[in-house]
Amino acid sequence: MNAVRIGAIGYGYWGPNVVRSVSRVPDAELVAICDASEANRAKAATAHPSAAIVDSLDTMLGEHDIDAVVIAAPAPLHHSLARQALEAGKHCFVEKPLTLTSADARELLRLAAQRNLTLMVGHLMEYHASIEYLRDLVASGELGEILYVYAQRLNLGKVRTAENAFWSLAPHDVSMVLFLLGEAPDRVSANGASYLHEDVQDVVFANLHFPSGKTANIHVSWLDPHKTRRITLVGSKKMAVFDDMEATDKVWIYDKGVAPADALAYGEDLMLRFGDIRVPHIPAKEPLLVEMKHFVECCQTGATPRSDGLDGLRVVQVLEAVDASMRAGGAPVDISLEA
Ligand SMILES: NC(=O)c1ccc[n+]([C@@H]2O[C@H](COP(=O)([O-])OP(=O)(O)OC[C@H]3O[C@@H](n4cnc5c(N)ncnc54)[C@H](O)[C@@H]3O)[C@@H](O)[C@H]2O)c1
Structure with a gap:
């Protein structure tokens, strides 16, 4: 199969990570990098x-033979850059969030x-x-029925002004919860x-309710003393x-739960169960x-793709609903x- 010829757009904070990864994919050829900043x-x-360096997507599309673009430009530009690339017949990878509106x-x-x-x-x-x-x-049923989930993505910085902390940080948590x-959610x-800029939320607490009765809470902030990136799943049998x-040890499975009353001989309403904690070995990638x-x-x-455009749209719909609420x-x- 032919190598995919790639043009990268945006080489700021995150773009270098994306570009470095592209350059390590055996079936990809990094043809050009575009950034507005000298x-x-x-x-x-x-x-x-070995990559051509250009200052605009127009130049990249006009002067270089590429099959696909990877976009790590500021979120407000995702829609216009991706539209231009798609209209020019290029495959598109767009950093999260896909766009700033579901219509886009x-x-x-x-x-x-x-x-x-x-x-x-x-x-x-x-x-x-x-x-x-x-x-x-979760799919194996080892945790039992998932009752609720909560995710936290907290740190001091990186403060943005074009989008609030939920649009900046929570696409990861929303996509994880849906995944x-x-x-x-309904x-x-x-x-x-x-606190830092008018009408740009620095801290957000969001609740998602699901038709099955499950709930998810997502707490994000760029104004927090702790660097936290954690998700907790509470199931009817176990918790993770x-x-x-x-x-290295990123996943912890707790054999803890609450047994129903009929499991008891002595008439209490509920019995707390404390079992072992398992930390599975998960090879890092x-x-x-x-x-x-x-x-x-x-x-x-x-x-x-696993995270296709539809996945991107669904996450944007949740982000819009959070803003509306x-x-x-x-x-x-x-x-x-x-x-
Ligand atoms: N997946 C992740 O974990 C992760 C982490 C951080 C950022 N991001 C995403 O990456 C994207 C970029 O974020 P960032 O923090 O690197 O922002 P940034 O502001 O540091 O960098 C953006 C870069 O885009 C360039 N740029 C602006 N307009 C341009 C244009 N029209 N054409 C070409 N280049 C242009 C800027 O000069 C800058 O170098 C955002 O969508 C952000 O949400 C993802």
Whole structure:
């Protein structure tokens, strides 16, 4: 199969990681890197001397023969850059969030479908070996029925102004929750607060309600003393925690629970059960490299990416509902995710 010729757009904070991963995919050829900033173009030229360095997508599309683009530009530009690339017949990987409105996301999905192009969004956690492990654990029934989930993504910085902390940080958590539960929420409520910039929430607490009765809480903040990246699943049989701040032992499975009253001989209502803690060995893989390999493979074969445009749209729908609820003072907002 021919190598996929790739142009990268955006070489700021995250772009260098994406580009480095692309350069390590055996079936990819890094043809060009585009950035609007001269200083960042200079960094790209030093790190990737064999790639052409350009200052605009127009130049990249006009002067270089590429099959696909990977976009790590600021979120407000995702839609226009991806639309331009798709209209030029290029496969597209777009960093999260796919777009800033669901209408824009739908337009990208339509364009990609019309032209038979791959559209993939950077929901990185779906490519994390520990999250894959947790998904299989949930599916196996070992945890029992999942009752509720909560996720925390907290740190001091990186503060953004074009999007609030939920749009910046929570795409990862929302995509993880949808990926792990395999169910779409039907109601969302959220509270947030803006301390650093007017109308840009620095901290958000969001609740997702699911038709099965499950709930998920997502807490994000870039104004917090702790660096926390954790998700906890409470099941009817066992509980599990994924802690991305742990260097190696990231998943902990607790054989803890509450037995129903009929399991008791002595008349108490409920019995607490404390069992062993298991820390499975999960071979580490670089999620970003796995993600980029998957993108290249989908471009080559036409397979639907795990985090396809539809996945991106569904996450954007949740993010929009969270904003709507915050505008309504935390009132619940009904939601129906695109099927
Ligand atoms: N997957 C992750 O874990 C992760 C982590 C951080 C950021 N991101 C995402 O990556 C994207 C970039 O974030 P960042 O923190 O690197 O932002 P950034 O502001 O540091 O970098 C953006 C870069 O894009 C360049 N740029 C701006 N307009 C451009 C244009 N029209 N054409 C070409 N280049 C242009 C800027 O000069 C800058 O170098 C965002 O979508 C963000 O959500 C993802």
